[in-house]
Amino acid sequence: MGEARIAYVVDDEEVVRRSLVLLLRSAGYTVRAFPSGEDFLSASAEGLPFGCVLLDLRMPDLDGLSVQRRIVAQGLDMPVIVVTAHGDVPMAVEAMKLGASDFIEKPYDGEALLQAAGHALARGAEARARSREAAEAAERVAALTVRELEVLQGLVTGKQNKEIARDLGLSPRTVEIHRANVMEKLAVRSLPEAVRIALSAGLATRSMG
Structure with a gap:
């Protein structure tokens, strides 16, 4: 049996959160939803299992770009997919410059979103494996x-x-x-x-x- 796939949904709109949770769970993901970036960052600071983060860009108080910056500052090793409205593509590109793996436009296509999440998790897992291998190699060489x-x-x-x-x-x-x-x-x-x-x-x- 393969390793469990985990997704974190960060969106201030309850309807969107529910929709994403249902979609991801139907595809076999374990999902945890957060109504704000602050809630997600607080939980991640306490420790969360490796997973893919679906992050809405337009949120009150702490927007998606600010959350992405904090994710980088915390050294949180998880792939991030930003979910953006049609007119926010430049903002999504900025998020990718900050390290986001991909972006999906609303209204999103369910199949495309699942594919993006799967690819992001696979790339993230490969990067983590390379990082572990490099750390072990460096320890031996030292x-x-x-x-x-x-x-x-x-x-x-x-x-x-x-x-x-x-x-x-x-x-x-x-x-x-x-x-x-x-x-x-x-x-x-x-x-x-x-x-x-x-x-x-x-x-x-x-x-x-």
């Missing part, structure tokens, strides 16, 4: 000594042990020892695995001085 990092950098750029030894002023045997330590600390058994972890940790973009 355990390496400076010399081991230099050897790994050489391996990432495709150099052989002899070339790395010449570049670092070491004997090939010493490089082999460092390479074995790198493999052990990264918990990998092959060079491609080591390179993948190094790239995921951003090692290839660092200057090794």
